[in-house]
Amino acid sequence: MTVTIYKSTDGSAPSLTGQAGSLTTLLDAVLVNGYGSKSAAGWTIDKTGTNKRVYKQPAGSNQFFLRVADDAGTTYARIVAGETCTDIDTLGAYFPTEVQFSGGLYAYKSTTADGTARAWICISNGKFFVLIVNSASHATWDTAVSWAFGDITSYKSADAYHTIIIGGNGTGATNNNLVAQTQFVLTDFSNCPGHYMARSQSQSGTSVQVGKVLDGVKGGSTLYGMGRGVLPYPHAPDSKLVLSPAWIYESTPCIRGILPGIWSPCHAYTLLTNADTFSGAGDLAGKTFEICHLYAYGATPGCIAFETSNTW
Numbered sequence: 001m002t003v004t005i006y007k008s009t010d011g012s013a014p015s016l017t018g019q020a021g022s023l024t025t026l027l028d029a030v031l032v033n034g035y036g037s038k039s040a041a042g043w044t045i046d047k048t049g050t051n052k053r054v055y056k057q058p059a060g061s062n063q064f065f066l067r068v069a070d071d072a073g074t075t076y077a078r079i080v081a082g083e084t085c086t087d088i089d090t091l092g093a094y095f096p097t098e099v100q101f102s103g104g105l106y107a108y109k110s111t112t113a114d115g116t117a118r119a120w121i122c123i124s125n126g127k128f129f130v131l132i133v134n135s136a137s138h139a140t141w142d143t144a145v146s147w148a149f150g151d152i153t154s155y156k157s158a159d160a161y162h163t164i165i166i167g168g169n170g171t172g173a174t175n176n177n178l179v180a181q182t183q184f185v186l187t188d189f190s191n192c193p194g195h196y197m198a199r200s201q202s203q204s205g206t207s208v209q210v211g212k213v214l215d216g217v218k219g220g221s222t223l224y225g226m227g228r229g230v231l232p233y234p235h236a237p238d239s240k241l242v243l244s245p246a247w248i249y250e251s252t253p254c255i256r257g258i259l260p261g262i263w264s265p266c267h268a269y270t271l272l273t274n275a276d277t278f279s280g281a282g283d284l285a286g287k288t289f290e291i292c293h294l295y296a297y298g299a300t301p302g303c304i305a306f307e308t309s310n311t312w
Contacts (some may be wrong), residue, residue, distance in 0.1 A: 065085045187251070214266075265303060
């Protein structure tokens with residue numbers, strides 16, 4: 001599927017604010033309808049309500065469902081996923097389940113519940129997307145928040161349940177660490193509270209909580225979050241920028257796969273400038289990237305590098 005980068009600075013891009021319905025309007029444009037010169041990501045609206053949607057993944061994916069409730073008039077929406085959909089308020093085989101996280105995860109939009117427009121970036125290959133929001137309008141994006149939904153790149157052949165939802169575990173911006181949160185060991189999920197997949201690698205049962213790990217040795221094993229590594233930049237031996245994939249693991253323990261298109265710099269975010277672009281070399285030859293600053297752990301910034309090339 002085609003990789004598309006959507007930005008609030010695009011011509012005819014929808015505005016994102018803290019008002020009810022703003023997020024569903026944005027997702028309608030990005031996922032379903034397109035806008036300006038940007039084609040849609042190929043999704044459909046399966047069910048609709050006032051400031052509520054159930055979106056369905058496109059053909060070529062697991063075609064699971066994402067429910068977004070942006071009807072409360074608050075600084076966040078609530079998000080939850082399911083394998084099936086009956087109506088706007090009813091999904092089947094929820095992930096997370098109501099027991100795992102009651103009411104759905106949080107998708108933070110803005111620090112204020114008003115009409116102040118917030119800059120945003122959405123990255124999608126059709127099957128999977130990440131939405132990053134500069135919710136406090138900081139020039140360096142160092143307090144940006146993000147959430148994600150879609151199919152990961154699975155290590156299991158014919159994986160029919162490798163769809164992930166990553167959302168906030170609270171109403172505040174610091175609870176919406178999302179893509180940036182990581183763990184140190186494969187038996188701990190405490191720092192990835194909003195990470196769930198449809199089912200385990202066994203393909204049976206119900207929703208499972210998952211976590212993310214990085215290349216901890218290069219990234220710095222005493223630091224949580226992406227883009228909070230300890231390697232100097234440029235890297236002394238080769239003058240390069242070093243990146244790590246984000247591996248998704250479950251409690252077996254096992255590595256289920258990787259987050260597609262999202263990489264963690266193994267350097268401190270302070271060494272990398274927000275919105276800088278670069279090309280890959282070696283194993284990453286043919287790929288292009290952009291740096292984006294965001295929360296990494298609590299109120300501490302970090303960053304990610306997302307693939308801008310049609311290579312994932």
